[in-house]
Amino acid sequence: xxxxxxxxxxxxxxxxxxxxxxxxxxxxxxxxxxxxxxxxxxxxxxxxxxxxxxxxxxxxxxxxxxxxxxxxxxxxxxxxxxxxxxxxxxxxxxxxx
Numbered sequence: 001x002x003x004x005x006x007x008x009x010x011x012x013x014x015x016x017x018x019x020x021x022x023x024x025x026x027x028x029x030x031x032x033x034x035x036x037x038x039x040x041x042x043x044x045x046x047x048x049x050x051x052x053x054x055x056x057x058x059x060x061x062x063x064x065x066x067x068x069x070x071x072x073x074x075x076x077x078x079x080x081x082x083x084x085x086x087x088x089x090x091x092x093x094x095x096x097x
Contacts (some may be wrong), residue, residue, distance in 0.1 A: 011035045012042075012050065037061055 006017045007024045009031030020027050037057035042048075045056065 012038050012053070034061070 004019050004021050006019050007027040009016050009018055009028055011031055011034055018027055034057065037060055038053055041053045041056040041060065045053065
C-alpha cells in the first residue's frame with residue numbers, strides 16, 4: 001500500500017489539501033465530481049450558503065449511490081435466477097439416460 005500524500009484539490013473556488021493514499025489523479029476526479037454536484041446544487045438553489053449547498057450535493061450523491069446499489073442488487077438477482085435455471089436444465093440433461 002502506498003503512503004499517504006497530500007493532494008491539493010479545488011471545490012467551489014476553495015483549495016483543500018486532501019491527505020490520501022489513493023492515486024492523486026483519482027482524488028482529483030473525485031473532487032471534480034463533488035465540485036460539479038456543488039455547482040448543480042448552487043444552480044438549482046437560491047442560497048449561497050456553502051454548508052447548505054454541500055448538504056444538498058451530499059444528498060444527491062447519496063441518492064446516486066443508493067440507486068446504483070439497488071440496480072446492482074436487481075441485476076445480481078436476475079443473474080442468480082438465470083444461473084439457477086441453467087443449473088436445473090443441466091441437472092435434467094445429466095440425469096437423462
